[in-house]
Amino acid sequence: MNPSTPVLELRDVRKTYRLPRGQKLKAVDGISLRVMPGEMLGLVGESGCGKSTLGRCMLRLDDVSSGQVLFEGRDITTLSERKLRPLRPGMQMVFQNSTAALNPCRRIGDLLAEPLRVHPAPDGRRRTSATITARLHELMALVGLPASALARYPHAFSGGQRQRINIARALALSPRLVVADEPVSALDVSVQAQIVNLFADLRARLGLTYVFVAHDLAVVRQISTRVAVMYLGAIVECGETDAVLHAPAHPYTAALTAAVPRPVVGAAPAMLLRGDVPSPVNRPAGCRFHTRCPQAQARCGVEEPLLRAIRPGHEAACHYPLGGEHRKV
Amino acid sequence: MIPALLRRLGQTLLVLFGVSVLVFAVFFATPGADPTARIAGRNASPQIMEKVRREYGFDRALPVQYATMMKKLFITRDLASYADRGELVVPQIEQAAPVTACLVCGAAFIWVGASIIMGTLAAAFRDTWVDRTFMLAGLVGISIPVFWLGQVTNLITQSRYHDTWLFSWVPGLGYVPFSEDPGGWFRALVIPWVVLAVMFIGIYSRVLRADLVALAGEDFMRTARAKGLSPTRVMLRHGLRTALVTFVSLFGLDFAQLVGGGALLTEVVFGLPGVGRLTYRALTNLDLPVIMATVMYSAIFVVVANAVVDMVYLLLDPRVRDAR
Amino acid sequence: MPADRMPLLDVRNLCVSVPANGGMIRLVENVSFCVDEAEIVGLVGESGSGKSVTAMALMGLIDSPGVQVRGSARFRGQELVGMAPRALRALRGRDIAMIFQDPMTAFTPVYTIGWQIDEQIRAHERLSRRAARARTVQLLAEMGVPDPARTAQRYPHQLSGGLRQRAMIAMALSCNPTLLIADEPTTALDVTVQAQILELLRGLRHSHGSSVLLITHDMGVVAQTCARTLVLYSGRMAESGPTSTLFARPAHPYTAALLDSIPPLDGPRPPRLPAIAGLPPTPRERPAGCAFGPRCAHVHATCLPAPPALASIGPGQQAACVLPAEGTPLPPRATAQATRP
Known part of the structure; x- marks a missing residue:
């Protein structure tokens, strides 16, 4: 595989849901994105910004309304489910709700063996049960669970252990791309740190490429090399993790990072956003953030800013990006 | 709100059309059977067969047959039952419908009232003897077949103990129209009401109790208690009011199928000349036009009741109101 | 705590047990703390630590069969444990109010927001419908709800999460309670909205003179909101003290480890997070000794026979750990200096 080919590329992807009364919900509103091999992209934003929908569109778990999705240079936007199947082992998903993602009536071993039985080995042959068993033990070791876990049922495990099992299942077929949708947000802090380290x-060890969909900026900072900030269906800022989080160019990113309560006494948030996120059904005209933006000018209500490079490798969709120098919020 | 109602009305009409086509197809367009012979009844003479064939257009295309049938059913209303010596079908149903309606409405009144009281009390006194007694009684009510219960009450009130002071007021089997004698109407129907209601009391009280118990774990019930409201108010204003949403949907369907002829066994046992008994007699005589008409009538009721339930839903649940 | 001043809420050795498998399981064991007038106290812990159970027990809201609440909880000198249901009900919603985690499910879906706030007012005060509604609208306005009169006529599902939580707080404050128990009030909200709600809670002290018992799992929320903090672990108290002391010099290894395992948003990024290995024990399999023992880096023989008693460490700080008494207290946290400009 050519290292300059993105593992995943999105070209102007849109996902629109039809609502009653003829309304349309633009969950994903024209997103272009490249994820290079070995990269860990964090997709952050508040609830309803479309980050989970985008995550599902990346793997064609949802069909996109328009635009293109390319996996390792190959257009998978309109592939039929049958033609997609040989590609599925290469791209896997980890879900937030570790309990709902595991069938409660089946043993862990059966759950994990299923993808191995369904998909042929890379050489095209069916896996023998001996290779499957060997692989299952390998997976358990990989995610830090004892091999005895294979014989037990999902309810016997805690939330953190179940999330390890979900990760093992996603890794069973040796994927190149893993999309994880809020993989740690349901876990307690002490357990969350374990899973973050595991990723x-x-x-x-495996040279994976990740996309993390998450709302917790601190977690995203810990596991991502690059961050894309979403607001109302669009990426408003994208770049190297620490550049985006410590020197944000978009006022929304600045407000978002400022609003996270630090575990440090005496540090009150510097900037407060007023109000709630507008409904994605009738999003504001012009800049989608201008209704809550402390820096909004007349132009922002009329003209929609496009994503443009502020610095090399750092893009923001703002007419009046925040200061160029390395600032702290 | 108004467009939602209009849209629902349109849907209802469409479903009714579909149902009528389906009923027609099942009865008259099944391949390999001559609908003429079915309508004319057993051992009909060739003259009658020919008359039926022409009257119903069975020698013509299926859409024409369908149109003829619907015209005879709804417009000219001269669909006749040949097995029953040419008696018109539609007036029969028109006569039977009020009897069924009286039976079912009365029973519904009893079962809704009783099951709300039993279900709520059982949920309020969860895991006590009150709960266990009511739920056991409900289970017994569900298990008793209505025809058996009907026969046993008849045995007791009509013959065995009829002459005692307790049951001497019970009139003979049959129906007394309300317009003739309201008291007699009530006396004739009160026992069938209770008998018909018993099974539904069982089902509904158990369903309501289960709903209320599940709701008791909901966050909003905890909020209501944290507000300092009395347990009665929490149970009735917050719990029961919310549980009514599922209760109503269940009720609408059961009520509709009973009015549409589902109370057949009760009607037969108590000799009430309702739609159910009409269907029962038509079935025993293989009187096809009557069977078709009653099926059609029952389908209309179920579909209309469904529409009514949906509209009541709109009133009861603001979330549904906005989703429309 | 000076003897001449009576705290608003004084909880001593609170225990909550539920029957299971023929025996009783202690969900909460010997929890003691105070809340003063106009003070915000944080109750921190992971899921299963007993923090919500403690609050529910104070409010008399646990109704699972066979539950036992022992110990003492005095609210303005009145004993709450074992109080007659009717008396407790009069207190609930009027003097002690509660707000919950998920404002979506915490309102009854079939009534308007205004109706539900009116209901609480009228349950405790003899007021006309009109007067109750007037106060409801005023409260909503104070909580920063735009167009309060119209919002009062809307149903819960029609409002955003932030507005619903504001309405929930308005309802809790409707009878001017002296104590507000907030159970994870911002967990279901987005960070920008969370910041607004925390600001609101901080302001209640001045605007309404209310004390707040804030239950949360988020150390960031505690740091920004609470004057004093109580850390629970597996149903027992691990540590309590002034928030600033607790964060700078945690005396219990659990508190220290918990603070360390939070990924930092500022400053250098560690290659790996210092995670706490293992899981908190369930109440059923809680060890005889220190509950944190199996996961503790400093565990040794003295920790194992019995749970360490809560010992005073410094001004207002207490920890249930043997280390300070043995003369080997934890060092101050290095990362605690990393304050934001």
């Missing part, structure tokens, strides 16, 4: 270890 980092797995990347180092």
Whole structure:
């Protein structure tokens, strides 16, 4: 595989849902994105910004309304489910709700063996049960669970352990791309740190490419090399993790990072956004953020800013991006 | 709100059309059977067969047959039953419908009232003897077949103990129109009401209790208690009011199928000349026009009741109101 | 705590047990703390630590069969544990109010927001419908709800999460309670909205003179909101003290480890997070000794026979750990200096 080919590329992807009364919900509103091999992209935003929908569109778990989705240079936007199947082992998803993602009536071993039985090995042959068993033990070791876990049922595990099982299942077929939708947000802090570390270890050992969909900026900072900030269906800022989080160019990113309560006494948030996120059904004209933006000018209500490079490798969709120098919020 | 109602009305009409086509197809367009012979009844003479064939247009295309049938059913209303010596079908149903309606409405009144009281009390006194007694009684009510219960009450009130002071007021089997004698109407129907209601009391009280118990774990019930409201108010204003949404949907369907002829066994046992008994007699005589007409009538009721339930839903649940 | 001043809420050795498998399981064991007038106290812990159970027990809201609440909880000198249901009901919603995590499910879906707030007012005060509604609208306005009169006529599902939580707080404040128990009030909200709600809660002290018992799992929320903090672990108290002391010099290894395992948003990014290995024990399999023992880096023989008693460490700070008494207290946290400009 050519290292300069993106593992995943989105070209002006849109996803529109039809609502009653003829209304349309633009969950994803024209997103272009490249994820290079070995990259860990964090997709952040508040609820309803379309980040989960985008995550599902990336793997063609949802069909896109328009635009193109390319996996390893191959257009998968309109492939039939049958033609998609040989590609599925290469791209996998980890879901937020570790309980709902596991069938409660089946043993962990059966759950994990299923994709191995369904999909043929890379050489095109069916896997023997001996290779499957060997692979299952390998997976358990990989995610830090004892091999005895294979014989037990999902309810016997805690939330963190179930999330490890979900990760093992996603890794069973040796994917190149893993999309994780809020993989740690349902977990307690002490357990969350374990899973965050696991993701980092797995990347180092397997050379995976990740997309993390998450709302927790601190977690995203810990696991991503690059961050894309979404607001109302569009990417408003994208770039290297620390550049985006510590020197945000878009006022929304600045407000978002400022609003996260730090575990440090005496540090009150510097900037407060007023009001709630507008409904994606009738999003504001012009800049989608101008209704809540503390810096909004007349132009922002009329003309929609496009994503443009502020610095090399750092893009923002703002007419009046925040200061160029390395600032702290 | 108004467009939502109009849209629902349109849907209802469409469903009714579909149902009528389906009923027609099942009865008259099934391949391999001559509909003429079915309508004319058993051992009909060739003259009658020919007359039926021409009257119903069975020698013509299917859409024409369908149109003829619907015209005879709804417009000219001269669909006749040959097995029953040419008696018109539609007036029969028109006579039978009020009897069924009286039976079912009365029973519904009893079962709704009783099951709300039983279900709510059982949920309020969960895991106590009150709960267990009511739920056991409900289970017994569900298990008793209505025809058996009907026969046993008849045995007791009509013959065995009829002459005692307790049941001497019970009139003989049959129906007394309300316009003739309201008291007699009530006396004739009160036992069938209770008998018909018993099974539904069982089902509804158990469903309501289960709903209320599930709701008791909901966050909003906890909020209501945290507000300092009395347990009665929490149970009735917050719990029961919310549980009514599912209750109503269940009720609408059961009520409709009973009015549409589902109370057949009760009607037969108590000799009430309702739609159910009409269907029962038509079935025993293989009187096809009557069977078709009653099926059609029952389908209309179920579909209309469904529409009514949906509209009541709009009133009961603001979330549904906005989703439309 | 000076003897001459009576705290608003004084909880001593609160225990909550539920029957299971023929025995009783202690969900909460010997929890003691105070809340002063116009003070915000944080109750922190992971899921299953007993923080919500403690609050529910104070409010008399646990109704699972066979539950036992022991110990003492005095609210303005009145004993709440074992109080007659009717008396407790009069207190609930009027003197002690509660707000919950998910404002979506915490309102009854079939009534308007205004109706539900009116209901609480009228449950405790003899007021006409009109007067109750007037106060409701005023409260909503105070909570920063735009167009309060119209919002009062809307149903819960028609409002955004932030507005619903504001309405929930308005309802809790409708009878001017002296104590507000907030159970994860911002967990279901987005960060920008969370910041607004926390600001609102901080302001209640001055605007309404209310004390707040804030239950949360988020150390960031505690740091920004609470004057004093109580850390629970597996149904027992691990540590309590002034928030600034607790964050700078945690005396219990659990508190320290918990703070360390939060990924930092500012400053250098560690290659790996110092995660706490293992899981918190369920109440059923809680060890005889220190509950944190199996996961603790400093565990040794003295931790194992019995749970360490809560010992005073410094001004207002207490920890249930043997280390300070043995003369080997934890060092101050290095990362605690990383304050924001």
